[in-house]
Amino acid sequence: MLPVSGRILRNFQRLRLTRCSRAQGETKRQMKYILVTGGVISGIGKGIIASSIGTILKSCGLHVTSIKIDPYINIDAGTFSPYEHGEVFVLDDGGEVDLDLGNYERFLDIRLTRDNNITTGKIYQSVINKERKGDYLGKTVQVVPHITDAIQEWVVRQALIPVDSDGVEPEVCVIEPSTTGEQKTKPTQNSVRELRGLGLSPDLIVCRCTTPMEKSVKEKISMFCHVEPEQVICVYDVCSLYRVPLLLEAEGVVGYFKERLNLQFEANSRRLLNKWKEMADRYDRTLETCSIALVGKYTKLSDSYASVIKALEHAALAINQKLEVKYIDSADLEPCRQLDEPVKYHEAWQNLCSANGVLVPGGFGFRGTEGKILAIAWARRQKKPFLGVCLGMQLAVVEFARNALNWSDANSTEFNPNTKYPVVIDMPEHNPGEMGGTMRLGKRKTILKEKNSVLRRLYKDCDYIEERHRHRYEVNPEMRSNFEEKGFRFVGQDVEGERMEIIELDEHPYFVGVQYHPEFTSRPMKPSPPYLGLMLAASGKLQRYLEKGCRLSPRDTYSDQSGSSSPDSEIVDLKLSAILTQES
Numbered sequence: 001m002l003p004v005s006g007r008i009l010r011n012f013q014r015l016r017l018t019r020c021s022r023a024q025g026e027t028k029r030q031m032k033y034i035l036v037t038g039g040v041i042s043g044i045g046k047g048i049i050a051s052s053i054g055t056i057l058k059s060c061g062l063h064v065t066s067i068k069i070d071p072y073i074n075i076d077a078g079t080f081s082p083y084e085h086g087e088v089f090v091l092d093d094g095g096e097v098d099l100d101l102g103n104y105e106r107f108l109d110i111r112l113t114r115d116n117n118i119t120t121g122k123i124y125q126s127v128i129n130k131e132r133k134g135d136y137l138g139k140t141v142q143v144v145p146h147i148t149d150a151i152q153e154w155v156v157r158q159a160l161i162p163v164d165s166d167g168v169e170p171e172v173c174v175i176e177p178s179t180t181g182e183q184k185t186k187p188t189q190n191s192v193r194e195l196r197g198l199g200l201s202p203d204l205i206v207c208r209c210t211t212p213m214e215k216s217v218k219e220k221i222s223m224f225c226h227v228e229p230e231q232v233i234c235v236y237d238v239c240s241l242y243r244v245p246l247l248l249e250a251e252g253v254v255g256y257f258k259e260r261l262n263l264q265f266e267a268n269s270r271r272l273l274n275k276w277k278e279m280a281d282r283y284d285r286t287l288e289t290c291s292i293a294l295v296g297k298y299t300k301l302s303d304s305y306a307s308v309i310k311a312l313e314h315a316a317l318a319i320n321q322k323l324e325v326k327y328i329d330s331a332d333l334e335p336c337r338q339l340d341e342p343v344k345y346h347e348a349w350q351n352l353c354s355a356n357g358v359l360v361p362g363g364f365g366f367r368g369t370e371g372k373i374l375a376i377a378w379a380r381r382q383k384k385p386f387l388g389v390c391l392g393m394q395l396a397v398v399e400f401a402r403n404a405l406n407w408s409d410a411n412s413t414e415f416n417p418n419t420k421y422p423v424v425i426d427m428p429e430h431n432p433g434e435m436g437g438t439m440r441l442g443k444r445k446t447i448l449k450e451k452n453s454v455l456r457r458l459y460k461d462c463d464y465i466e467e468r469h470r471h472r473y474e475v476n477p478e479m480r481s482n483f484e485e486k487g488f489r490f491v492g493q494d495v496e497g498e499r500m501e502i503i504e505l506d507e508h509p510y511f512v513g514v515q516y517h518p519e520f521t522s523r524p525m526k527p528s529p530p531y532l533g534l535m536l537a538a539s540g541k542l543q544r545y546l547e548k549g550c551r552l553s554p555r556d557t558y559s560d561q562s563g564s565s566s567p568d569s570e571i572v573d574l575k576l577s578a579i580l581t582q583e584s
């Protein structure tokens, strides 16, 4: 946690009190803050609890935003290795942030900005900049009060930024300060005592357990932590994350917050959480499995591909399929492994060949790229559904150049700066030497000119789309015609018409590459079109879906949290997904 965490927490309590008293004479609505902080060990789903609390309050008709506070001195997550930290999540404004912000965006169907992720580095940077400008009027700048005030002001400012598509100012802000990630052994009692030592009394104690908590345990925690038994919430292991908001709701969390924060809403949250229940039930009921080979580099840590996996899950759920991800370390597919590690080599190929579809995600650096190219070649020739994301698309271009255009030396200049056929090249924006924040980042427009492209149809025949980017290299536009003559088409470009954003291959059930990262905007009830296309193709349903005019679940508009969706439309949609399952 930030070195001054205690003061920050205390300041929040003071802030709340001053705001309350000031508000008595005024009509201005007050922001309500919910602070979620860790207790015993890290990595047990604090982020999920925070997101789920937001979800149930949003389902009561409130506008909810969220802020994540991280202890590290890095300005942002842009330079993090996925080996160590898991995926770097990218926002619309190009902010490279902690992957927990992805959970908030997905659960709440909101769009955050880089300032929703505070780091120690960002705070110090802002304070030092102010000091240089002379804003502190010659005073000594200290941790207390200058750093603590900077954090507080940041939160208060940022909480007001609209995150919903209706542009309404939020009413509730869920704040999650993460701890440094080390294993802590002190049990709940100690952490609550520590919190009290900082002048804070918990309103709720959320306990993670494998099975539902026994009454006596709840009473014991209540007694030793000096809270009512109703303030002890048990979150036991459930079969899908979709159940967590339901679980919290069943534990009475909505009623508690309504009273504690004096929230104004009449809604019956149980009814409004119906969509989540339907999703959770559907997840439990799906029988058919569809497997996707994820051919990547950081396969040891599944968090490295967190949003990719989520996007696959959303797509699978929408078409009633159970997702099975086969993680393949692409280096294991390379011929040198045959002698060094024959078992790994054969297992990797066995996994690849037995999957229903192949996904090559984004990545950086040379290691494993030749293995990815082999996987792509296999998918192209065997007509296996394939999706290449960012680096995955760039390597699909390299593969086609080498094997279909017979440019055997073709490569990306990222991996061979001297190649005779530079089919993927540096972008002018690329600034070698500086790593942080030098990429083409964030939301950009892609124009979908080709009416008959599969992806355009999957995107509901839109003329353009806006997706998030994170790359330094791009397809060399000079070589475009050589590819297109052979049926390897570039069906989406940037606004200037120069940057290749989407590739599609003729006479293949689904061979698609995208320069952007569609996984960052996938939502449980709004699956991302390129991922949906992959899952549909891998489960043999794509043709049918396209013939049906790409209609799957009109009611699956997650943004509609007002409860106004008619039950009839839900029935129709359910039937439609059922039809899709049966007719494959």
Ligand code: GLN
Residues within 6 Å of the ligand: 361, 362, 363, 364, 365, 389, 390, 391, 392, 414, 470, 471, 472, 473, 474
């Ligand atoms: N390394 C490639 C580039 O920088 C791909 C990046 C990515 O996959 N996110 O362009």
